[in-house]
Amino acid sequence: MGQTSEAVDRSSLRVCADPGNLPFSNRAGEGFENKIAELLAAELGVPVRYTWYPQATGFVRQTLMARKCDLVIGISLGFELLHNTNPYYRSSYALVYRAES
Numbered sequence: 001m002g003q004t005s006e007a008v009d010r011s012s013l014r015v016c017a018d019p020g021n022l023p024f025s026n027r028a029g030e031g032f033e034n035k036i037a038e039l040l041a042a043e044l045g046v047p048v049r050y051t052w053y054p055q056a057t058g059f060v061r062q063t064l065m066a067r068k069c070d071l072v073i074g075i076s077l078g079f080e081l082l083h084n085t086n087p088y089y090r091s092s093y094a095l096v097y098r099a100e101s
Contacts, residue, residue, distance in 0.1 A: 010046065011046060012041075012046050012047050012048065012049040013037065013040060013041040013044055013046050013047070013048050013049065013070060013071075014049050014050075014051065014068070014069040014070045014071075015037045015048055015049070015050050015051070015069055015070070015071060015072070015073060016050070016051045016052075016053060016059075016063035016064055016068060016069035016071070016072050017031075017033060017034070017037075017050055017051075017052060017053075017055075017072070017073065018052070018053065018054055018055035018059075019052035019053075019054070020054075021055055024073075024074055025073070025074075027050075027052065033073035033074050036073050036088075037050075037073055050069075051063055051068040051069045059072075060072070060075070060079070060081060060082065064082070065081065
């Protein structure tokens with residue numbers, strides 16, 4: 001059986017991201033995921049075009065699955081609806097508090 005392909009707009013790298021999620025991403029392009037998107041786009045020779053959506057319940061469904069973007073830079077590994085690359089960083093979160101508390 002042959003494969004079918006969709007018409008893909010190759011004039012830009014379409015990235016879905018949270019508009020206010022520093023240090024990951026923001027509208028001003030100050031997050032490290034914004035920087036990764038810029039590097040990928042530069043390699044492809046195209047500009048980045050963002051679709052902004054808060055990264056909460058429904059993020060993937062409303063963005064990537066709705067075909068509003070080509071990729072999401074940061075997502076947890078093993079998300080069943082998606083194809084993942086190998087992880088490019090690992091992080092563990094910790095609780096911080098004032099020393100006198």
